[in-house]
Amino acid sequence: MKWYQRLPVKLAILFYITFALTVISFAIISIWAIRENTHRSVRESLVFNANFWESYLKRESALVTPFSQEEHALSDFATHFGIRLSLIDSAGLVLFDSSVPQNQLKNLENHLSRPEIQQSLKDLFGENIRKSKSVDISLFYVAKHIPGTIYIKDLGNVSFIRVSYTLSSLNDYYKTYMIVILVVSILLLVGGIVIYKYLADRFAEPVLKMVNVARQITKGELQERIEVTSSDELGFLGKSINTMAEKLVEDIKKLKKLERVRSEFLANTSHELKTPIFTIQGFVETLLDGAIDDHEVNRNFLLKIHKNSIHLNNLVSDLIEISKIETGELKMNFEQVNLEDLIDDVFDSLVDKATERGIHLETDYQTSDMKTWADPVRLRQVFTNLIDNAIKYSDQGSVTVHAEKTRYNELKISVSDNGVGIPEEHLGRIFERFYRIDKHRSKDLGGTGLGLAIVKHILEAHHTKIKVVSKPGEGTTFSFTMIIKPVSSPELEMEDEE
Ligand SMILES: Nc1ncnc2c1ncn2[C@@H]1O[C@H](COP(=O)(O)OP(=O)(O)O)[C@@H](O)[C@H]1O
Ligand SMILES: [Mg+2]
Numbered sequence: 001m002k003w004y005q006r007l008p009v010k011l012a013i014l015f016y017i018t019f020a021l022t023v024i025s026f027a028i029i030s031i032w033a034i035r036e037n038t039h040r041s042v043r044e045s046l047v048f049n050a051n052f053w054e055s056y057l058k059r060e061s062a063l064v065t066p067f068s069q070e071e072h073a074l075s076d077f078a079t080h081f082g083i084r085l086s087l088i089d090s091a092g093l094v095l096f097d098s099s100v101p102q103n104q105l106k107n108l109e110n111h112l113s114r115p116e117i118q119q120s121l122k123d124l125f126g127e128n129i130r131k132s133k134s135v136d137i138s139l140f141y142v143a144k145h146i147p148g149t150i151y152i153k154d155l156g157n158v159s160f161i162r163v164s165y166t167l168s169s170l171n172d173y174y175k176t177y178m179i180v181i182l183v184v185s186i187l188l189l190v191g192g193i194v195i196y197k198y199l200a201d202r203f204a205e206p207v208l209k210m211v212n213v214a215r216q217i218t219k220g221e222l223q224e225r226i227e228v229t230s231s232d233e234l235g236f237l238g239k240s241i242n243t244m245a246e247k248l249v250e251d252i253k254k255l256k257k258l259e260r261v262r263s264e265f266l267a268n269t270s271h272e273l274k275t276p277i278f279t280i281q282g283f284v285e286t287l288l289d290g291a292i293d294d295h296e297v298n299r300n301f302l303l304k305i306h307k308n309s310i311h312l313n314n315l316v317s318d319l320i321e322i323s324k325i326e327t328g329e330l331k332m333n334f335e336q337v338n339l340e341d342l343i344d345d346v347f348d349s350l351v352d353k354a355t356e357r358g359i360h361l362e363t364d365y366q367t368s369d370m371k372t373w374a375d376p377v378r379l380r381q382v383f384t385n386l387i388d389n390a391i392k393y394s395d396q397g398s399v400t401v402h403a404e405k406t407r408y409n410e411l412k413i414s415v416s417d418n419g420v421g422i423p424e425e426h427l428g429r430i431f432e433r434f435y436r437i438d439k440h441r442s443k444d445l446g447g448t449g450l451g452l453a454i455v456k457h458i459l460e461a462h463h464t465k466i467k468v469v470s471k472p473g474e475g476t477t478f479s480f481t482m483i484i485k486p487v488s489s490p491e492l493e494m495e496d497e498e
Contacts, residue, residue, distance in 0.1 A: 012200035046142035067154035090159035318450035366404035394419030414479035421472035
């Protein structure tokens, strides 16, 4: 990053430009205002002066007093007022000028074309500021037009009274102001650099801190946190970054756990697969080594090989099933399912196994409406697994499928047995893959330890959750609820109304 791309520098420059523009505008405006103001007061006093001269010249005695006597008075007055007075006739001829001797007047140019004279012809009063031709000094001229003219003895008819004021004294006055304004402005501009640099640094400081922490977080130092001190947008940003970092930490934990579960599953899977394969291999080798001719054991060995191959087949089927569900490859096909028929079917397929173990299969329906919204193939799998477990892990008694409506008009279904039960410490884990409380019993009965994991997955895909309550020695109940109708989207509902 180049120095001028850094936030505090940008901020300082931005702040400073704004500030400098303000200072400069203020300086210009004040200089202009002072100028305007003084010009206005000069204009006012010159207008007052012209009016005064008009009344003075119009007084009775002027008509009779010879002008040679008036001349001194006019010049004196003009000097006292600090102005220059010119009396001009309608042709633009200068009849009197307080700063030009009377005998040199004829050398003066005709004044009719002067801007203030021209303007006064239109507006009664006219004004102009310009450098005098004779002296290098700026003068403020005000002319008053007297349409009726004033007759002055020995002089003629005065048509314009023009008064002017030297601005040189005013210029000094400006200069003082301007110097003050300039000095103050320069001080402000110079001081501003220091102040704004400080302010920008202060302002950018929390942002820079955030950037630092964010940089560290991106580098993987997820334990870094921004110290949030303000409750403004910056504070919010800081909090957000912290929350993001926390979420990242959580996500990473989850990922790591997932990773662990995966590799555990992989290790378990290969172990589970190896066991029947090795067993089969062992028996086959023993048979090949001669046991095949031993009529006492050969049949027994083959039965064991058979049993293990069945187990291997179950294992592979369940694994394929579980991986399909987990990868999302298996799409659910929802439709209206009559649970009563479905459970009857499952009972039919398991009744022999149950009878063999001296177990009754029973139903207990508290509702006549047994319809539900589900994937029939998957739901059948759920019931098969649950009822199969109930049969397997019982030594007598009955297995009951119970159904009732909940107050939310859902179907609550449970599968209970009076079997061996599940000790409390195992309750939380039986849905894990390959988790079996009694491995030998499970295996003997053709279990893979994947049944409940599959059940849990399928019910999750049905947006419901399986619960289990159990008392060792007394029995176990698995239960879940199913919706009766599909959850309709708003569009469908609207169509229904139409
Ligand atoms: N109804 C039940 N009564 C007692 N224990 C059960 C019952 N259902 C499941 N279990 C326990 O949960 C474990 C996991 O069940 P499951 O995933 O179906 O595997 P499997 O039936 O292949 O052993 C079983 O091995 C068993 O220990
Ligand atoms: Mg099972």
